[in-house]
Amino acid sequence: MTASATSITSSLPTGFDPNRTYRAAVIGAGSGGLTMAIGLAGFSHEVVLIEAGPVGGDCTNVGCVPSKALLHAAAHSIEDPFGYVRAKRDDLAGREEVEMDEHDTIHFLRGRARLTDQRSPHVVAVARPDGSEVEVRAENVIICAGSKPVEFAIEGMPSERVLTNETLFDLDEIPGRIVLIGGGAISLEMATAFRDLDVEVHIVELANRLIGNDDPLVSSTIQAALEARGVIMHIGTSIERFDAATNTVHLADGDQIDGVDYALLAVGRRPRLDGLGLDVAGVDHSPKGIVADDWGRTSVERIWAVGDITGNTLTTHGANAIGRRAVRAIALPYLLTTGSPRAMPNAVFCRPEIASVGISVEEVASKNRAGRRRYEVHFADTDRGYTDGVEHAVVMVDVERFTGKVLRAAIVGPAAGEMIGLFTMAIDHGIGLRKMFGTVHPYPAYAQAIGKLVDDFARDTYPALPKEWFAMIRGRIFDRFRRRVSR
Incomplete structure (x- = not known):
């Protein structure tokens, strides 16, 4: 050596x-x-x-x-x-x-x-x-x-004023006004935190809605909730430049944001x-x-x-x-490596929280409408939502008719990240809403919103079982044919 x-x-x-x-x-x-x-x-x-x-x-x-x-x-x-x-x-x-x-x-x-x-x-x-x-x-x-993080320069803005998640937490002082670029998970969580710190928060999102990979009802609900807390939205636009003399951000739609301390880049990774x-x-x-x-x-x-x-x-x-x-x-190489991963839930810990699980919004839309149903329950229509004054919160689920097989579920509301686990387990173990009927939820938990949703499914399904069974079969035949044609 x-x-x-x-x-x-x-x-x-x-x-x-x-x-x-x-x-x-x-x-x-x-x-x-x-x-x-x-x-x-x-x-x-x-x-x-x-x-x-x-x-x-x-x-x-x-x-x-x-x-x-x-x-x-x-x-x-x-x-x-x-x-x-x-x-x-x-x-x-x-x-x-x-x-x-x-x-x-x-x-x-x-x-x-x-x-x-x-x-x-x-x-x-x-x-x-x-x-x-x-x-x-x-x-x-x-x-x-x-x-x-995806990074890019903002014309006229000094680099020390441009933050990413890798530099954000090294701040020593709470800013007075911040612009969050992007309408995804990072922006929604940081909008929540900075509003609690009494910071003026602006979200600039190029797309026409927040959290664009989720259901439109999720987007509109969380936008309404954040706006009610004072977050200022600039949807469908982008930042054009920064005027260092006045600390003003100029947007592509002609609007401007004065007195900006920092901009947080949160447009992806x-x-x-x-x-x-x-x-x-x-x-x-x-x-x-x-x-x-x-x-x-x-x-x-x-x-x-x-x-x-x-x-x-x-x-x-x-x-x-x-x-x-x-x-x-x-x-354990002697075991077969077959089978798909378990259902993968997502959660955003803004306030209210967002959580979802199942196939994508696009995949749900591609399925035959005759073979599926959607159910929505707003937290405000539950007793716990009433006592807590919950205004902008909803649980929604897309299911197969007759079986109630969960295709996709999404929740905007308190404890959404905890509640989504019930739907994750249902997808993993093939438990449809029909099997969930009668499940007892403690009163008055937020999970009673799920119970109300299952009740709605039961009211549609049990009085018309033959009709719902044929609708399910039609939907499955259509989906199988569509998959074959698309190959």
Whole structure:
């Protein structure tokens, strides 16, 4: 062994051997990477976990954890809300890093990884913080490199006034007026938090409605709720320029917003593909992410990809779900890798909350109208909604006639993120509204809105079972024919 090799090895984690072939090398210590590393370690496999940044990835450091901490701090009038956020974030990240450093079968390696063209075993080159490079040999490589916010310049606006989720939580002072660019989850949650902090909030959304991938009723309900709280909407327009002399944002529709302190870019995310050596290793990818199936398998045998890097999911629970499937496929290769993932719910923790599960809005619309029904119940029409003065809240569900099979469900309202679990379980286990009839919900819980919805389905279905059965059959025949024609 050369002197240089000895110095490099001595700076590596205790127990790590660059000449050994490990069961897996995991690139990225975010939610997907931690799921993979901890999961495989639970099967007594030794794993190398490679990370260049903070442990916990986006979720712990710039996403789910700090955003929910800010929502909590703002709602409870905590002094120094951004200090509170950073304390929560740093504490959790620190504990996660210690856990990885001290793990018996996970070798936590600091550095930036890239794939090579070597296989059997796969070789991953890792550029270390001290400028050295070490190779990791592994039977399997799992890429969990995550995503980053879409960024663009705003004409005339200094870069220090333009925020993303990666810089937002480093603010020291509460702004007086902020513009949130985009009408998706990040903007809706931050609009909620900043209004609680008494900040003047403007949302600028290019599309003709908020949260455009969800149901139009979801969009209109949450817009009405936020406007009732004082959020100012600019829908169907975009920012043209910023006048630094007056701190004025000029919009494409001719409107303007004066006295702006910051603009938050929240128009989407893109996978972190640069520098991974995907082309060298022959891994299929596109600007949308690494091409991977719902077990995490890529175009190269024993190279896997999980989480945001694939573009298949942009949520922590989505990365965890696919990660668990990939763990099973690697650790228990004798089991068949067949079947689809469980239903994947989504939630936005604005106020009121938004949650949904099931097939997409477009897929629902493509199904034969004669074979499906929609049911809606507004929280205001429930006793709990009445006592709490809930005005802008609704639960809606699209179902198959006769069986009540849940196609898609969406909730806007208090505790929506908790309530959606009932519909998620119904989809996973084939429990239609017909089987849910008679289920008892505690009075006066918000979940009674679901009970009322099921009652409406029962009133339509039970008095006309033959008619509903034929409608279901017609719908299924139409959908089967449509799928055959579209192939």
